[in-house]
Amino acid sequence: MNSIHDMGGMHGHGPIVRDESEAVFHEAWERSVFATMMLAPGYGLWNADESRYGMERMPPGEYLETPYYVHWLHSIELMLLEKGIITVEELTARIQALSAEEAD
Amino acid sequence: MSHHSRTKPPVTPALRAKAIETLLVEKGILDPGAIDEIVQLFETKIGPRNGAKVVAKAWADPNYKARLLRDGTAAIAELGFSGIQGEDMVVVENTPTVHNVTVCTLCSCYPWPVLGLPPTWYKSAPYRSRVVIEPRKVLEEFGLRIPAEVEIRVWDTNSELRYLVLPMRPEGSEGWAEEELADLVTRDSMIGTGLVLNPATLSWSQSKGTAS
Numbered sequence: 001m002n003s004i005h006d007m008g009g010m011h012g013h014g015p016i017v018r019d020e021s022e023a024v025f026h027e028a029w030e031r032s033v034f035a036t037m038m039l040a041p042g043y044g045l046w047n048a049d050e051s052r053y054g055m056e057r058m059p060p061g062e063y064l065e066t067p068y069y070v071h072w073l074h075s076i077e078l079m080l081l082e083k084g085i086i087t088v089e090e091l092t093a094r095i096q097a098l099s100a101e102e103a104d
Numbered sequence: 105m106s107h108h109s110r111t112k113p114p115v116t117p118a119l120r121a122k123a124i125e126t127l128l129v130e131k132g133i134l135d136p137g138a139i140d141e142i143v144q145l146f147e148t149k150i151g152p153r154n155g156a157k158v159v160a161k162a163w164a165d166p167n168y169k170a171r172l173l174r175d176g177t178a179a180i181a182e183l184g185f186s187g188i189q190g191e192d193m194v195v196v197e198n199t200p201t202v203h204n205v206t207v208c209t210l211c212s213c214y215p216w217p218v219l220g221l222p223p224t225w226y227k228s229a230p231y232r233s234r235v236v237i238e239p240r241k242v243l244e245e246f247g248l249r250i251p252a253e254v255e256i257r258v259w260d261t262n263s264e265l266r267y268l269v270l271p272m273r274p275e276g277s278e279g280w281a282e283e284e285l286a287d288l289v290t291r292d293s294m295i296g297t298g299l300v301l302n303p304a305t306l307s308w309s310q311s312k313g314t315a316s
Contacts, residue, residue, distance in 0.1 A: 008209030008260065010233040016245060018225045024147045029118040032125045034146070035139040038188075043133055048263060052211060068212065068227045070117050076124060086127055094123040095115055102119070 004060035030069045037072050046079050054078045151220035154185045155268060156289035158218055160282045162195075163273040173197060176268065180218060190217035190266060196259060197270045198296075203250050205243065205296030206259045206267040207235045215266035219294060226295065236260065246297045269296040276303035 007013075025031045041047055054075025055063075063071065080086040128134035158180055162169040172179035176193035180186065193215060196204040208214065209232045214222040225231050235242045239256045243249075250256055259267040271293040277285060280303070288306060292298025 005210055007229055007232040008207075008236045010229075013229040013233045016225050016228065016230045016234070016242065018223070018246075022224060024151075024221055025143070027118065029116075029121040031143045032121040032139065033117075035142050036121075036125060036128065036134065038142050039134060039138055045133070052263065055211065064229060067117075068224065073117055073120055073124075077120065080124065080128075085131075085133070086124070090127060091123060094127055095119055098119055098122055098126075099115070 003056050004058075004063045005056045033069045033072045033076065036076055040076075040079075045083070045085065050079060051075050146216075146221055150216060152218070152289075152291035152294065153286070154183075154220075155215070155218035155291070155294045156286040157183055157282075158185070158268070159270060159289045159294065160285035162270055163277075163285050164282045169270075172270070180268075185217040187217050189213070190215050192265045193218075193268060194259075194265060195268050195270050196257070198272045200254070200272070202255050202257060203243075203296065204257050204259060204267075204269045205235060205239055206261055206269060207232060208261045209233070209236060210262065213261045213263055213266060215261075215268050218268055219291060223291075243297060246292065248298060269294050271300045274300050274303055 025034065037051060040051075051072075052075075055071040057078065058071060058074050062074070066074075077091070081088060081091070125134065125139070129136055158172065161183065162172050168179065168182075171182075172195050176195040177186070177191065179195075180190065180193055196206075198204055208226075212222055212227040214226065231242070236258050239258050240250055243256070261267050271289065273285070274288060277288060288301045288303060290298050290300060293300045
């Protein structure tokens, strides 16, 4: 698929920014996303090719502007909804509930 | 999906991830214990120390090196490193006339069993887009000046096949034991964006360390 993820040779992305002291995961939510993605194939939810395809279908602007594990998160959400494992209503309600909890 | 709505406040990745995780745990799909286990594995066990052992063994044992270059997957598995994202390994050797560097232009493929999870820069748009068209310049930004007469080969990895660079054994490491040699091998030297440590510098820092 010819899309934003096919970056070899593209111009305009600027200098390479490195952090030599970075941790394996930067924030707790990255651990959660990583583990969910990794464990799902074992539970028969999806395979690696499907998960990659989920990332490749991210809107190009969002793909460029978000950190790496948001690509994974996007793919996980897409696959769970498409496969009917979680419904949009369930996900929306849960996010609202968690958001309200945080606001308290 | 609701979080893409422009009328609501933005939903953070942390909130989205927590929503998914809690729902999957409630449905009995995801096991919280397994989550901690897999995270710990990649935070503490699987990392470039594994690859360094492979490189050190190749430096110390010519027969192993021959096996490693012939069938990377099998030779790496001899040391107990195998599994996901390392199912098909190809080892590319640096020589006085060839320098190798690896990338995944499409995403983030990387040889997990020997190097662990990739650093953020490896997965970033600038590295993925640029190293294939201007490798010499990119390597210079990493502090690596490759002489003009040395050919640079860029290997674009993919979901089936992963590369590991076998750096050159540095002068001054003659007679070193395998475990000592492994201390010279950096993560970036196995990606191809860095050099191994200088044996003289390492000996000096270690002697300083024991003296203090």
